[in-house]
Each structure stands twice: as C-alpha cells, then as structure tokens.
Amino acid sequence: MESIGHHVPDRPIKRTDTHIFNSQIFKYKTPMSPTENKFLAFLNDGFKVDGPWEQNEGRQQTSLFASGFDRVITFTDDHFSLLDVGCALGQAAAFFSDRYPNASISATDVSDVAIKRCLEQYGDRVNFFVGGFGHIPESYDVIYCSNVLEHFHDFDEKTRQLAASCKRLCIMVPYDERSRDGKELIPDPTSIEHQVTFFKDSYDFLVEEGLAKTVQTTIISCPGAWGWSRRQKITHAIDNVFRKLTGRPVAHEYLQIIYDVQTTLQHTSASSGD
Ligand SMILES: C[S@@+](CC[C@H](N)C(=O)[O-])C[C@H]1O[C@@H](n2cnc3c(N)ncnc32)[C@H](O)[C@@H]1O
Numbered sequence: 001m002e003s004i005g006h007h008v009p010d011r012p013i014k015r016t017d018t019h020i021f022n023s024q025i026f027k028y029k030t031p032m033s034p035t036e037n038k039f040l041a042f043l044n045d046g047f048k049v050d051g052p053w054e055q056n057e058g059r060q061q062t063s064l065f066a067s068g069f070d071r072v073i074t075f076t077d078d079h080f081s082l083l084d085v086g087c088a089l090g091q092a093a094a095f096f097s098d099r100y101p102n103a104s105i106s107a108t109d110v111s112d113v114a115i116k117r118c119l120e121q122y123g124d125r126v127n128f129f130v131g132g133f134g135h136i137p138e139s140y141d142v143i144y145c146s147n148v149l150e151h152f153h154d155f156d157e158k159t160r161q162l163a164a165s166c167k168r169l170c171i172m173v174p175y176d177e178r179s180r181d182g183k184e185l186i187p188d189p190t191s192i193e194h195q196v197t198f199f200k201d202s203y204d205f206l207v208e209e210g211l212a213k214t215v216q217t218t219i220i221s222c223p224g225a226w227g228w229s230r231r232q233k234i235t236h237a238i239d240n241v242f243r244k245l246t247g248r249p250v251a252h253e254y255l256q257i258i259y260d261v262q263t264t265l266q267h268t269s270a271s272s273g274d
Helices: 015-024 034-046 058-072 091-099 112-122 155-163 204-208 230-245
Strands: 081-085 104-109 127-130 140-146 166-175 212-220 255-263
Touching: 034 112, 058 091, 058 140, 058 166, 058 212, 058 255, 081 091, 091 104, 091 112, 091 140, 104 112, 112 127, 155 166, 155 204, 204 212
Parallel strands: 081 104, 081 140, 104 127, 140 166
Antiparallel strands: 166 255, 212 255
C-alpha cells in the first residue's frame, strides 16, 4: 500500500523516542466545549489505573475487536500507514504493529490519561497522540475506528471527517443494537453512551456524497467482547423456543458490523488489497 502524508517516520520508532512523544501528545489539541470537557473528565476517570475501563475488561475487549476485524480484513502490502481513532489503552494499535511490522502505526484518543498510558506500554512501536475526529493532522492509508461512532449523535459528520483523512476507512460498530439496558437508543448530544445503531446501508451516504467509491459490509460476532460463544448460542436457542411458546420477546445475538470504505481521497490499486 502506498503511504501518504509525512507522518511516516523515516526510521523505526524506538523506546527512547517516548520523551519526544510525551512533549508532543497535545500538539493537535484544540479548545473544547463545556460538554466535550465533561465527556473528557468522564473518560479520563475511566482510563486511570485499575479504573472502570480495566475493571470492565476494556483491554481484552479492544484486543478481541482487533482480532475479529483481522479475521475479515487483511492488508496485503504491509508498507502502509494506519491510524487507530479512539484507541483507548492501545491494544488494537499494538496488535496491528505486531501483525504488520513494516507498517507505520499511529493511534489517537481524546483522553490524555489513556494516551499517556499507551505511551508507557507501547510507545516503542506506536506513535500515540491526543486528538479526536476534528483533529486528525495528516492523511493516512488506513483509518481504523472500532466501537467509537455509536457514542455520537453526529456520527455521520464525524465519519465525513475520517473519510477526508484516509484512503481506506475501516469502521467497526454494533450492528442493529435494538436497545441498551432495556431502553431504545436515542441520539443525545449531552450523552456519551451508545445512542446510534447501524445497519448495512448506514454509510451509503458516503458514496452518494462523493466521499467514497465503495462501502463493503461484513457482520461478525466477537465472542467475549460483543457476541455469543457457541455455548451461549445453544442456551439462547433453547431459551428462545420457550420465549416464543410463551409469547415473550426472543433474545438476539449481539453482533458487530465492519464497514470497509474505499474513499475518494486518493486511490491506487495497492490501497484496496485484502
Ligand atoms: C468504547 S471505546 C472503544 C475503544 C477501542 N477502539 C475498542 O475497539 O475497544 C471508545 C473510545 O473512543 C474514545 N473517544 C471518545 N471521544 C473521542 C473523540 N472525540 N475523539 C477520539 N476518541 C474519542 C474514548 O476515549 C474511548 O477510548
């Protein structure tokens, strides 16, 4: 895959570079609204050592999503640049750096607490910086954004910003999430909880608006993160028979959908290889 932008380092990233990144992680940060600051405080609290993110197995979840994605999409030429947007504690970016040792892997999150912890653990192989949807400084061959956009009422505008910054945009989000904690999902700019769900045609607008050439979708299960194990499938199938017989609503498996978007930013045959 041909690399674009000047973010690709001309030498391998080494652990000793961490001090450089520490002084640069806020390089792209811009002033935030009171609501954004409220979200940031919440996220930063979640990412502190042994905080809610780790207690709820967020690290494992990020790894499982990346593995699930990898079962569907393989980048054939490993000389490419990839940015993970909404990287949390960095496990997907680390996974990609192991999987594609010749690629230039970067990762960003709005949470400076998360990015500092990412740098401590994986700063020798991934270029981490504090950023967000509106603060992507350069163009990348691939942007990977897993389980972030369902948190935003304006996911469409945020996706446009991502599509304008890469040749290939890989989005992973919950598929057809019917309810959350028993409540219907409702777009809400004052919340950072899941508020949008996604279907096969949710990103067709990118083609209609000329921001993408193609959008391919794949629906997957990520057992352990977002999906049922074989055992759970069997027990739910049996339970659903009784539910139907007694007129109760049946349980639906949690699934993920992957959108593989070839944007119109710049296209070469090498950038579409999987
Ligand atoms: C549910 S987590 C998903 C983490 C990871 N991508 C995964 O697949 O497990 C959502 C992530 O999006 C980040 N986030 C929230 N708002 C953001 C923004 N405006 N820009 C970038 N990241 C953001 C959060 O800090 C959090 O790390």
